[in-house]
Amino acid sequence: MPIDIITLRAEPISSAGFAPFGQVIGQDQLRIEARDGETLHLDILSKKWQPLRITSFNRHFKATQAQVALNGKPTVIVVGPGDVDLDRREDLDHFRAFICDGSTGFNLALRTWHAGSFPLMDSVEMVNLQGLRPDIDIEIRDISAELNVAIDLQL
DSSP states (O other): OOOEEEEEEEEEOOHHHHTTTEEEETTSOOOOOBOTTOOEEEEEEEEEOOOOEEOEEEEOSSBOEEEEEGGGOOEEEEEEOTTOOSOSGGGGGGOEEEEEOSSOEEEEOTTOEEEEEEESSSEEEEEEEEESOTTTSOEEEEHHHHSSEEEEEEO
């Protein structure tokens, strides 16, 4: 069965728009959290450009995750509210895509579904602050396999 494609239009990140999902670095007071013995870890992620088709989302329960691009490079992230289980296509109606123009970043609230961030140029290095063990503090949903849908981003 062919997969259904949903198009999601990305918008510039703003404090008001991003508030249900976390905070905007450089604009908001951040709420960095680590719970249940989790330790925060700071590193640099290197990401290469890829087609902007989203087939899975993940979220974390014990630590927030913050990212900001180095060298002012633009990125895009797709987020969804933590109070949906992502087990129905209708849950995707609450997801949004945000463009960070390189002067801001984001801090994801606990339980926020996310994919990305993705570079809008050939590559980007991102400062990444999250739990030390994201491999065990994670829930992943493969929407292409579970819901037979993918999201294409429109910039």
